[in-house]
Every structure is written in structure tokens, then in C-alpha cells.
Amino acid sequence: MADRPGSSVIPFAPTPGAGGELPALALQGLVIERGGKRLLDGLTARLPRSGITAVMGPNGAGKSLALRAIMGLIPVNSGAVWMHPSVAGAVALVFQRPVLLRRSVRANLAHALKVFGVPRRERPQRLTELIRLGGLTNLADRPARALSGGEQQRVAMVRAFAAQPRLLLLDEPTASLDPQHTGAIEWLIRTAAEGGAKVILVTHDNGQAHRLADDVLFLHHGRALEHTSRSRFFDRPVSAEARAYLAGDLLL
Amino acid sequence: MADRPGSSVIPFAPTPGAGGELPALALQGLVIERGGKRLLDGLTARLPRSGITAVMGPNGAGKSLALRAIMGLIPVNSGAVWMHPSVAGAVALVFQRPVLLRRSVRANLAHALKVFGVPRRERPQRLTELIRLGGLTNLADRPARALSGGEQQRVAMVRAFAAQPRLLLLDEPTASLDPQHTGAIEWLIRTAAEGGAKVILVTHDNGQAHRLADDVLFLHHGRALEHTSRSRFFDRPVSAEARAYLAGDLLL
Amino acid sequence: DSIIVQSTTSTQNSGLYDFILPQFQATTGIEARVVAVGTGQALTNAANCDGDVVVVHARPAEEEFVANGYGTERHDLMYNDFIIVGPSADPADVASAPDVATALSRIAEAEAPFASRADNSGTHMREMALWEATDADPVAASGTWYRETGSGMGATLNIAVGMDAYALTDRGTWISFENKGDLEILFQGDPALNNQYGVIPVNPEHCPNVRAEGAQAFTDWLLSDDGQAAIAAYRVQGEQLFFPNAQ
């Protein structure tokens, strides 16, 4: 509670990039320390106004932390987050390990619609739409927490869509999905991006990044080591760490 | 509590298979119903004595339920589970969404060693070994539940190894791992199988099944539709459902 | 060496024991531990052998206690008197009543609030005996003007203060009571209001565990000139609370 997403944004003015365009999101030297360890270590990045940005990097690189810092869910020790006015206030995050309420699938989605301020009379129709979108028709009246791993992930995904977000933060949204549902969710993500929403997609699936991403932000030990177009990242990575990551070497 | 794994095994005698070999595990018409739905619908299978069996199938097919039924964690409405005497009592399960105790990584593993009855003086050495095995050296003193998704999955994985299991049930153990750690964990799995442990591996990753599996059990709507060697499964699937699954079509 | 005294509350609440027991201990070396409860509970506890000596004020009950073989012998110890307290406005005009029966009758007629302990304590038993001598049937009016508090003397007085009610109380409790509020003594002096305290050692034949020697020493000391003088010397706000009358 307390801080709404975006409310902890510290106003710093990012300089316009190429073509005078302001970024969708700018991170300025984010530092998060816990127990004497620097978990985010001066993370700086400017994410383009539109399209899908893949965030990649080894386990523990700080990908999930960065998303939570962007949402204002965890206090940062220093640094700032800036959001483009067109996205601030319409941000949704799908967690790596989604938490569903102790209610039916339908009630979870209805709750989200209510929280997101959808007028009462529009809700039934939106609800039906969301259920269809997630392929949840047969599951709608099940207790949400009794669903299978992949089913829960789909519920969390469409719950985020209930907010009609302009900035969508997705933390490995297809990690437990079967290939069919992965395809369906990737279609949803692409559609959202084509509809103008900015998408930030954390993934370990190189194939997925290949299929979806416009640009790739590579994190390592809490820093952005590389931020470049998809094709450049996969074909000609600059940093030794990214090369090693893509080569599948252990980076411990 | 109450039932130890394997204790709910209903004695039915599986007939020896080809070459007179008894299976590692036999499932006989497992049925699980909840809220009027058949979640497992007469699941029958005989898993060979050794090697790695991949369990595949769409979200909600019943893969995780089957593993939990094998462990005796959930009551079945009918059917029976038989385990080869050489594995019964040495079974470990890594859950799809592992639950770590509210303690440090080290304390989690120490707790497991204690639970598994490792003599007190052997524990320090085994502990060091497990920490190394999971690549957890730098994380050993962190609170386990503050770890990243992939780090938690690795802790859960080596925790299962603390039991020195003869039958290892793995539910999407690399779903949130980066490619490097996926490689490391796959190496662990292969080593365990080569050491004589029977491995049952639920995965949505066709590549992983290709790399690791000896045979593939394909589940759909709570039934085993296909059980065959890896190469046959990927090259010449028999059932329409498996063909559709591999083709990436939606099966809703 | 110690003994347990099962006692009525008025003697404890008035501070009498705090005054005389140190003298008793100095003389005999025995520590007297006082459990102050209602007369009914005191006698029950003692009958259960959970006390060595009893100090109460309900003669019929005391005699029955001895007759049942629970106590060895009952002795008159001291007395004071009961009084009727009530709101200073005195709506039932109790103050001018010639005797206690009239006083109570006026309260009943005026249906003025009256707080009764209704707990089978010595005070309550006396109150019932006094009502007997009138035409009123207060218990039938219970819940209206007649309020059966089912509480100890102090609690009942607190209630009387809270609801501007009349109440019958012993003088010792009243003098030492600190929450008098608007209440004052409205009627006193009728011989029927005499309040006699007795002391009874518990019978060792009934209760083998009883510390009979200590109990006897306590009884003897209370009845002795020293004990009687100590009781007479106890004052609150200059007033004597208890009048020794051991035979």
C-alpha cells in the first residue's frame, strides 16, 4: 500500500535521445544494498518509447529487483526512476512467482477490475473478455491457488491486462507454460506492444527474446552491461559477460 | 506429516516387463477427482528401472498432480502406485514452486540433512558439498526466501540431493534458470541418473527432453496418451494430441 | 509458623488485621494469614479444612458450623453495629424513623432504590431478618427498586454510591470506606442492628491437618486482655470500629 506505482519516482529529467524522443522509462544509477551486498549497483538505462525490451542476464543479476524498483515496491538506496507521463500511472507488473488471491479465478479477475477502477457496469463484459484471453473458460470457477503452475501464470498475466497498462513489466511470464500457451501469451504480448504499450520482458528463453524483442538490456551483477538491438545482441555482443552468457558458459 | 513417502503405496504386483525386469515405478489407474472434475483420469504407466523419463503435456494435464500422488502427498480416489523396493523410501521431489524454510540457505540444507537422518558428524562435509553443487557458495548465508527465483530453484534442487535419492521426481527444475545454470543442473541430473538413480523429469522444454530423456510419458487430460522412447516421441508421435502438442497447436 | 484465618471481609477491609496481627505475631511468633471472603465462603472453606480458625459475623451459621463438628467452640469476639446509609436527600425519610422496621418500610413504600448484598453473608442474613419484621416483600421487587447486587460489602457500597441507593452496612466497613460519594449514615442505634463477631477454631477431629495449636493460640490471644485491648485501640479517623466483648 501507501505508495502507488510511480509515486516514488524521483523527478530527474532524462535528456531526449536520438530523434528528440523521450524514453518510456529511464533508470539513473539505481543502487540497492541489502546486508552489505550491492544487489543493484548503479543501474542506468533508457528504454525506448515503444516496442518490447527484453531484459536478460544470469540468475541473481537483479532483473526482478529492477522491476520491483521501477514499481516503487522496494526502497532504493540511491538513484532515480523516471517514467514518461504517458505511461506513469498505467503500469502493471507480472511477478516471476505470481500471487493469486484466495478466491476463484473469476473473483481474482473481478477484484483486479475493481481495484483498477473499472466502472461496475463494464466489469462483467471485461471479465468475460479476460477469461477468454487467458484461455481460462473451463477454470474460471476453480479456486485460483489450486490451479497448476502454468494456469496460475496465465491468470496473473490476464490480471495485469485488466489494468489496460501502458507499461507492462513481465518477469519470465512463460517460464512454466507449455509451448502452445507460450505461443498464445507471446501473441498477447506482441498485440499489446503493437497497441502502443511499452513492454519490458524478463526472460531466460533466447528463442523468446529472438521472437519478441526489439532491444535487449543485459544485466550482470546489478549493472546494465549492454543495451542494444536484438540482432546486435545475439550476433555481436560486446561485453565478455554477454558473450559468455550466450555461449552458455558458467558465470559465477 | 503422517504418511512418509511411499507409505501410501497400495501393494499391487506389476507384471515384469520385457526381459523380466520390474519397473522402477508403476501407476495403475490413478484417479483423482476434485469438485466433480477428474483431474487424473485413470493414469496408468510403467516407468523403466533406470534412466531419465521425461513427463510432458500441456498445462493442467496432471503432471504435477501425478508426482504428488506418487509421493503420497494427496489422496487418490482410486488406483494404485507401486515402487520397486530398491527405490521406495529413497524418493525426493522438487516442486514446481519450491518452498524454502524461513532460514538461511545453509540452514535450509542443514535442516534437510537432519531430516534425512544424516549422522551429525557427516553433516558439515555434506553441507559444503551441497552448497558447491548448487553454485551457492556466495549465497549460503542469505535468507533463502530473499533469493532470486532461479537461486531458490537451485537450492530446492540440491536440497533434494541431500536425501541421496534413488528415485528423483523433478517438476520443471530449470524453468527459471539461466542457460548456464540450466546446463549445470542438467549435468547434475545426468550424473544422478548415471549413478543409478531413476529420474522422472517434468518439463516443457523440448530441447531439454531431447538432451536428457531416455523415454517420454505424454499426459493429456489426466491420462497417459503415449509412452515411448525419446526419439520415437519426437519423430513419430502416435496420438493426435502429442502431434498437436509438438506442433505447437493449441489444445484447449 | 503460620496459620490461616478464614475471615469475613469487613474486618479485613477496615484495616483491623493490619493493626492487630503484628502485635499477635510479636507476642506468639505465629504469622496469621488472612483469607478474606464472604461469611458463607469462609465457613465453606473452613469446613473443607482450608483454614485453621474462622472470624465471621453470622451467629446462626456459626452455631451450625460448630454443631456439625467443623469447629470446636464459638466465642463472642467483638461487636459493632449495622447502619443504614443512603443519599443525603433521604427521599424515603429514613432518618426520622423511630426504629429500623419503620425505616425499611418507608424505603419499600417509597420504592426508593435499595442495594442489598444478596450473597448470604452475615450482613445479608441480618438484612433479611430485619425485612422479616416489616410487611414489605423486597425480594418480590427484585430488579426494580430492590437491587440484589450479589456482591461483597465494598462492591455493594460502590453500587449504592453509583445509583444513589440505600444500603445496610456494618459500621466498620463504612468508616473505612473511601468512596462514600453522596451517601451518609441515615439510620443507626436500634438494638436490632447489633453486629456480633465470633471466632471459632477449626475442629482437629474433623480436620486432621489443622494447625490446632496455632489456631488455639490465635483464639486465646484475641480473647485475652491484650487482644481485646488491641481491638479496642483500633481507630479510623478517630472513631473506634470494633468493641471487644469476649466473655
Add this chain to the structure above:
Amino acid sequence: MDPFSSAFVAALELIASLDPNLLEVIGLSLRVSLTALALACLIGLPLGALLAVVRFPGRGAVVVLVSALMGLPPVVVGLVVYVTFSASGPLGPLQLLYTPTVMVVAQAILVTPIVAALARQVIADLNVEYDETLRSMGTSGRMTIATLVWDARYSLLTAALAGLGRALAEVGAVMIVGGNINHVTRMMTTAIALETSRGDLSMAMALGIILIALTIAINGAVMAVRNGMERRAYG
């Protein structure tokens, strides 16, 4: 016959006789304690949720205070309420002293911190899981509290039952503010205290047995309803 058996026999006789006095006393006990509990939940559940969820300066101190007030001595609460509602007190003009209403007030004061402190813990434990999800959705404070209270409702029942137990068993406060007046403010516990001071221990224990039986019946009914609902919800 030993005292326990005679108390049991007395309890059975009392129940069998359907003594109207007994029914009156039971009725008042239930009415006062359930009303007090309802009030306590109305205040305590949101308060507990608030303390679990909202960070504000001095929150730690309030948590300690509420937790400590679980140990409010009934007699002290009784006295404070007595002084407040007595004719010479600030609320004297309401003339509520020695009425069931003021007994409800006293018990609500006693029970509210219990409900609030226990609810805080239950909801804080649930919020460890829900916190980031609800915050990421931009859930309002009011909605956060409503969501947590609703999803923790089965666990919160235990907090409410603890409060009910305290209210039904409590004697010190209602004795002082109610006065244990026969037919007006006599409850089970004050009746038990009275029988005790009269030395009628069997009767006191008999009433105690009836009160405990009543409490068990209420708890059993609540648990049965709860289990039924939980089963339906998680079918």
C-alpha cells in the same frame, strides 16, 4: 459425592428444570458478550489490518500498546467505566450505570485490543505474501484492508473466538459496572462469583459447567459453519 460429581448433577438438574432465572442469566450473558464482540470486531479488525499494513511514524509504539492492552485488567476497566458513567462522572447524565449497555461498553474495551492485536498478526502474516502484489496493482488503502481481511477471514475467526472467550468468561468489569443486580445485570460469570462468595461451590461450578458447555457449543457451531464454507470455497 465428591464436589465435581455434585456440581455435574446440579448442572444437569438446572438445565433439566429450564429454570427461567437461569435462562435469563444465560440470555444476558450472550447478549452482552456477543454485542461487545461485534463492536470489538468492528473496531479491532480494521485497526489490526491498519497496523499490519500501513507504515506511519509511531506505528511500532501503537502495536506495542495494542498488544499490551490485551492485558487490561478487567477490574481496572470496570473502575474506569464506572467512574466515567457514575452519576458524578462525565457521562453520568446518560444514566447508563448498572445497565447492560454499560456492560457492553466495558467488555468491548476489554476485547477490542485482543481482536486488534491478534488480527494484526494474522493479517501481517498474510500481507507478507500479498503486499507487493496489491501494491503493484495500486490498491487503495481501504481496498487493501478489505482484501486482506476477507482473504484471512477463516484465520481471523480464531481471533474473534479468543475475544468471545474473554468476554464470556470475564467477571471483574461487568461486576463493577453492572453491579450483578438480580434480573437486571446478572450474567453467568457474576452469578458464579455470587454463588462462590455464598460458599455454594457446587452451584458455582454447576453454573461454570453450563457456561463452558455454552462456549463449547458456540465454538463448535462457528467451526462447523467455517469448515463448511471453507470446503465449499476450496471444493
Add this chain to the structure above:
Amino acid sequence: MDPFSSAFVAALELIASLDPNLLEVIGLSLRVSLTALALACLIGLPLGALLAVVRFPGRGAVVVLVSALMGLPPVVVGLVVYVTFSASGPLGPLQLLYTPTVMVVAQAILVTPIVAALARQVIADLNVEYDETLRSMGTSGRMTIATLVWDARYSLLTAALAGLGRALAEVGAVMIVGGNINHVTRMMTTAIALETSRGDLSMAMALGIILIALTIAINGAVMAVRNGMERRAYG
């Protein structure tokens, strides 16, 4: 001066004077209630964990019973303990009536169901998460309970504090079994009851204020230690 201010002044004076009588009474209160709480935790925590974890026939009934016994009336407990330890009762030969020991027994009886019922809820809630993991590891019953109690320890503190509150505030039971004997079994609450019946309401409230202050101090200390430990553990 109104009664509240005069009570406050009296409380301050009492504290300032460091009255040895007062210290004695406070000491006994702490000694009896903390010992009773320790006993109650020793029995109640494992019992609560057992009820949360182990399925056995009649478990539902036991859960209802324990939950209902949170509402044990102190006076009834006092009576039952009195009858048991009375010279004519089964444990009379121990000669413990009117000693602090028997007061501990009475309070432990009162507090154990509170600790057990609240612990059951806390541990059941945690076990929803831990159950399958622990069972899949073949964890023994004893180890399961130890694991759950340890991992729920911060939440269980609230259960213990609820029990402590009840013990420190309780008067009905200790009055009957302890007898409120000056210098022997007089505790804070029985002293308050005595001052109340003497009509010295200021003194009663002053003692009440001191008792509440004491309870707040204990709760504050416990919470401070707990927060410190929690911070160190999750640093």
C-alpha cells in the same frame, strides 16, 4: 481533582516512593504470571502445532474444545483448582493451597488453551505452505512440529503475549486459590480488587495504571528484541 488525575498522581507517588510493599506485589505478579506463561507455552505450543499438523479422528472436536477453553471463566478455574488442592480434595496433602505455586497452576490452566488455540491457527496457516514440502521429505512428526514452531516463532510471540496479558490481568482464579494473603499471595490484581472493595478507587486505579505500564514495558521489550532478531535474520 477528578478521579483520573488523582489516580495518576497516586500512581506516580507510589512509584516514586518505591514502596517495598508495592515492589513485593509487583514481584509476585510477575513471578506467578511469567511462570504460568512458561508452563502454558511448554504445553500449548506443541499442542497447538500437533492440532495444526496431525490428522486423527476426533481432531475437530479437540480443536473446538481448545478454542472454547479460551473462554474458561477464571472463577470456575479457581474453584476447580481450589477443590482439587483443598485439604479435603485429592491433592490436599500437598498443602499448596494459598501459595504462589497453586496460583501458577490456576493461571497455567487458564492460559494454556489461549496459547494452544492461537498457536494452532498460526501454525496451521504456515503449514498450508510447508505441509507438502515437509511431508515429501519424510519429516518425522516431532521434526515437523519443531520446524513449524521455529519458523513461526515471531508470529507465535503474539499468542504468547495474549496469554501473558490474560495471566497478568486475571484476578478471579488467583483470588480464590491464593486467598490474597498480604505478603504471601497478594498480586497486583488482587490488590486492586481489595482497594476497590475498600472503596479506595484512586488507589485501585493507581495500581491499575502501574500494572498496565508494566504490561506495556514487557510488551515493548519483547517487540524490541523480536524486531532486532528479525532484522538480523532477514538483514
